[in-house]
Amino acid sequence: MSRGRIAVLVSNDLSFDQRVRKTCATLQKAGYEPVLIGRRMVKTDAPSIDRPYPTQRIWLRASQGPMFYLLLQQGLLKALNEVHANGGLVAIWANDLDTLGPAVFGGRKWKLDVAYDSHEWFTEAEGLKNKPVRKGIWTWWQKRMFRHLRRMLTVNESIAKAYRAEGLEVDVVPNVPELSPPAVPMSRADLGWPEQKTVLLIQGAFMDRDRGALDAVRSLVHLPDIHLALIGAGPEFDEAPELASALGVRDRLHVHERMPFHELCRCTVAADVGLSLDRSTVDNFKFSLPNKLFDYLHAGLPVVCSDLPVAGRFVTEEGVGQVVETVKGDDGVALATSKAVLALLNNKPSSEHLSEVASRYHWGSHEVTLLQAIHPLR
Numbered sequence: 001m002s003r004g005r006i007a008v009l010v011s012n013d014l015s016f017d018q019r020v021r022k023t024c025a026t027l028q029k030a031g032y033e034p035v036l037i038g039r040r041m042v043k044t045d046a047p048s049i050d051r052p053y054p055t056q057r058i059w060l061r062a063s064q065g066p067m068f069y070l071l072l073q074q075g076l077l078k079a080l081n082e083v084h085a086n087g088g089l090v091a092i093w094a095n096d097l098d099t100l101g102p103a104v105f106g107g108r109k110w111k112l113d114v115a116y117d118s119h120e121w122f123t124e125a126e127g128l129k130n131k132p133v134r135k136g137i138w139t140w141w142q143k144r145m146f147r148h149l150r151r152m153l154t155v156n157e158s159i160a161k162a163y164r165a166e167g168l169e170v171d172v173v174p175n176v177p178e179l180s181p182p183a184v185p186m187s188r189a190d191l192g193w194p195e196q197k198t199v200l201l202i203q204g205a206f207m208d209r210d211r212g213a214l215d216a217v218r219s220l221v222h223l224p225d226i227h228l229a230l231i232g233a234g235p236e237f238d239e240a241p242e243l244a245s246a247l248g249v250r251d252r253l254h255v256h257e258r259m260p261f262h263e264l265c266r267c268t269v270a271a272d273v274g275l276s277l278d279r280s281t282v283d284n285f286k287f288s289l290p291n292k293l294f295d296y297l298h299a300g301l302p303v304v305c306s307d308l309p310v311a312g313r314f315v316t317e318e319g320v321g322q323v324v325e326t327v328k329g330d331d332g333v334a335l336a337t338s339k340a341v342l343a344l345l346n347n348k349p350s351s352e353h354l355s356e357v358a359s360r361y362h363w364g365s366h367e368v369t370l371l372q373a374i375h376p377l378r
Helices: 018-029 065-085 097-110 132-146 157-164 213-222 235-247 261-270 291-298 311-318 330-346 351-360 363-371
Strands: 005-009 033-039 055-058 089-095 113-118 151-154 169-172 198-204 226-232 253-257 273-276 303-306 321-324
Touching: 005 018, 005 065, 005 097, 018 033, 018 089, 018 363, 033 065, 055 065, 065 089, 065 097, 089 097, 097 113, 097 132, 151 157, 157 169, 198 213, 198 261, 198 291, 213 226, 213 235, 213 330, 226 235, 226 261, 235 253, 261 291, 273 291, 273 330, 291 303, 291 311, 291 351, 303 311, 303 330, 311 321, 321 330
Parallel strands: 005 033, 005 089, 033 055, 089 113, 113 151, 151 169, 198 226, 198 273, 226 253, 273 303, 303 321
Antiparallel strands: none
């Protein structure tokens, strides 16, 4: 018997958000009926995607700036009204601060439970760096919304500590994969990767500034026999081919657009080393524990990671790779990255050890905590 419907709100394209996909799967397994609501990135995209529960992608006339966020709130509220009118709605699940307003307004209006999952330290994000007015508005909005919450989720303990200072009970559900058999590697010939060369990989649905794609490209200058694959989208992803051409390493850079998760898993397994090279330019990056770290581990890949307080400590303590020395300047970072790659290749952790670590970090072990996030508003 159904426990009722839960409207799950996101501000992005539904297809590539694996945390939201896993959340909906957990809700469904617990007896709820998720209704996933996001947006179409291109007007001609289909209004829904193929999932075992209802999905809806709304189209907004603006894609950035204040008008985008205004239209997003209006669009999500309209979609929520439609879901509520169909009956059976028992809760609203907000993912990140830009969807929390409609969730709180709908929860108060219809006396529904709400869950809030912050996938990042939103007010310390890259997009708000050196923009004090925008950051101030979002900080004010967060405080206003938090007055109505009792608890929330986030992705690691460092970010949770910051949110607890706001007076909420904060639980942690890290960005870890579901426990499943290893994917069958995609053919390197089909990917255009060399069969007998080492291939480094960075995967990321959105490679923003300072997320390491360009640092990885620069490191190829010091790694003449090594290739690099990028899978994703975003500013650094777009700029990588031009930079590689300027540095004379374009023939060793392989660029792939975002792809469905099952294909991404097969590509990941085909690589040799996973890279996570975020710079500590904003606190959201500095204290992150990227999901790609765990995706690499579940694919059996050792990791080269920036020396960050959370991610770097994880790699060191678990013995799953090498940490890049902290240095200044693009050239210095490139050289330090190459040294870390070579050190890893000379002393790789065993596949058995990587498998053992991966077995301790999987989504199923956090599902009880995730479901506890559903709660009445104040």
